[in-house]
Amino acid sequence: MRTTYCYRLMAVSPSPNNCTVIQCNLHHSQTATVQLRKWLEANDTAVALIQEPWIGARGQINGLSHLRGKLLSTTISDKPRTCIYYSNKLHIQPLTQFCSRDLCAVKLLADAATGLPEVVLASVYMAETDVPPPQEMVQLINHCEQNGQHIVVATDSNAHHPLWGMELANERGKNLTEYLFTTNLQILNKGTTPTFVNKRSRTIIDLTLASDGAANLVHDWHVSEEASLSDHRWIRFNLETVIKVQQPKRNPRKTDRKIYTDKLHQSLEKPVAPGRLLDTAQIEIQVKELTSNILKSYNSACPLSDPAPRQGHQWWGPELERLRRRVRRHFNRAMNTCADEDWENYKTAKSKLKKRIRFRSTASWRGYCGNITSCAQANRVRKILANSNASELGSIRKTNNTFTTSPEETERTLLEAHFPGCRFVRDDRREEMNYNTSTRNWRYAE
Incomplete structure (x- = not known):
């Protein structure tokens, strides 16, 4: 198989x-x-x-x-x-x-x-x-x-x-x-x-x-x-x-269900072929029309949107920004004068910034965890803790003792190793794939 x-x-x-x-x-x-x-x-x-x-x-x-x-x-x-x-x-x-x-x-x-x-x-x-x-x-x-x-x-x-x-x-x-x-x-x-x-x-x-x-x-x-x-x-x-030019995507969680329901009801008011379906050809037409109406309703209720930019540290505030600028001023002065006093001032300012960073980040995390009141918030924390920031799959060793040179070759090598004899089909759009249904499949479905 x-x-x-x-x-x-x-x-x-x-x-x-x-x-x-x-x-x-x-x-x-x-x-x-x-x-x-x-x-x-x-x-x-x-x-x-x-x-x-x-x-x-x-x-x-x-x-x-x-x-x-x-x-x-x-x-x-x-x-x-x-x-x-x-x-x-x-x-x-x-x-x-x-x-x-x-x-x-x-x-x-x-x-x-x-x-x-x-x-x-x-x-x-x-x-x-x-x-x-x-x-x-x-x-x-x-x-x-x-x-x-x-x-x-x-x-x-x-x-x-x-x-x-x-x-x-x-x-x-x-x-x-x-x-x-x-x-x-x-x-x-x-x-x-x-x-x-x-x-x-x-x-x-x-x-x-x-x-x-x-x-x-x-x-x-x-x-x-x-x-x-x-x-x-x-x-x-x-x-x-x-x-890479990031393409807009749809977020199913932001789907407006009322718009989706209304659009779908409007599209299904008039059936394509009223009456009893007598053969598989008519069933195929009805299935394609229903699928098309569902997709059109979903696209209307869930429009494309650009990915939201990731926000920076929530605990980084005016105090830390002010201390960071002070460290930079002391560093520039120490570079220009080479005086021991200026280097000590730079070291002291840097040490103070380090302590305040640790305090602010720890306090922010404790405050966030202490305000968890729902399962959704707890699940978000679980995802953050479970995220190991794993990188993409890189080069792997092939059976001939050489390494893969592209992501596509890496995927192909893994599939051949875990699914011997599999057939590769390259297609950019899953929606346009044609599934040829045989009479035997229809009989089995009945």
């Missing part, structure tokens, strides 16, 4: 545009995570290549869930030191075979309409105790070179070299440079603006590397002047890609 599987592809109108990529090292800081989250809420077509995220007590990444995108990190080790956040509006496939504690990678899918190629985006952390480059990064770059794929690597190298603006080179910088000379990677860092700033030093250790083809797709690379609330400053650039 064969199983027919019909899968629907999202109808997306290609619109060539730029997505904003932000490279940031959060230094395991809660305040830096909140600052990044505020930026992601305002940019709905962004990719964040993150190193050293804020880790909770159970080893999970905190502060970046329930956004308008997905968060990818390794699932085989605790306390990951890299992760990638990407918007739902981007055509992205996770490369799970290359995800580890110190590396995370995704792939921007190619677009035939615009001619944009596939681009791999990777977030890499190079620990100070290890000799750069890490072996996982070498394997990923070799994979991209062998398959002709473009790649952009955002890394916290903890290395110094004049090639990216430092006056002197350390041993880590020499080892990394020797490796880069054996690849087709370019260093996108420009100028001598420091990417790591604290009271004691200002260095350039956060690097953006890109292959020759990917470098042509990167525009406006710069070290951001915005306060990241971390020792590492943000690096931002634009990358040519295709943005």
Whole structure:
């Protein structure tokens, strides 16, 4: 017996545009995570290549869930030191075979309409105790070179070299440079603006590397002047890609039942074929007419609507915004004067903001849970707690020991493994499928 599987592809109108990529090292800081989250809420077509995220007590990444995108990190080790956040509006496939504690990678899918190629985006952390480059990064770059794929690597190298603006080179910088000379990677860092700033030093250790083809797709690379609330400053650039155009949808829960009932009664007042139905052909006509009337009534009672934008933190108020601006002012002053007193003022303001964030978020959650008075509200809390922010299904290993290269190939591989011998039918609209009813089916129905 064969199983027919019909899968629907999202109808997306290609619109060539730029997505904003932000490279940031959060230094395991809660305040830096909140600052990044505020930026992601305002940019709905962004990719964040993150190193050293804020880790909770159970080893999970905190502060970046329930956004308008997905968060990818390794699932085989605790306390990951890299992760990638990407918007739902981007055509992205996770490369799970290359995800580890110190590396995370995704792939921007190619677009035939615009001619944009596939681009791999990777977030890499190079620990100070290890000799750069890490072996996982070498394997990923070799994979991209062998398959002709473009790649952009955002890394916290903890290395110094004049090639990216430092006056002197350390041993880590020499080892990394020797490796880069054996690849087709370019260093996108420009100028001598420091990417790591604290009271004691200002260095350039956060690097953006890109292959020759990917470098042509990167525009406006710069070290951001915005306060990241971390020792590492943000690096931002634009990358040519295709943005999904979200299609309007119907929400059955918002159906006006009175309008639906009235419309359906009006359409059923006059039957198509009055009298007794004598054969299957007349039954088919009546069924199609009834189905059409039901759908027309439903479409009138439940019109199409655009998805509502996700709201930000409800507990973020004027007090926290005022403290955030104060932290930024102290940071800018400390950067300009380099005085110990100004750095201490910045540290004190940052510590106060962190305490108030914890107080406000905890109080808001306790207040919300304490005001639950109905099953609907309790069910909403259950959904929030059950949501693990799982990312999309990425690449999986096939029987020939290779990995899938597209979401469609991944779905096909899973279906062939779990439903051997199934037949695939590609159809974009389920409503237009024709079901040919045989005489045997009618006899069975009788």
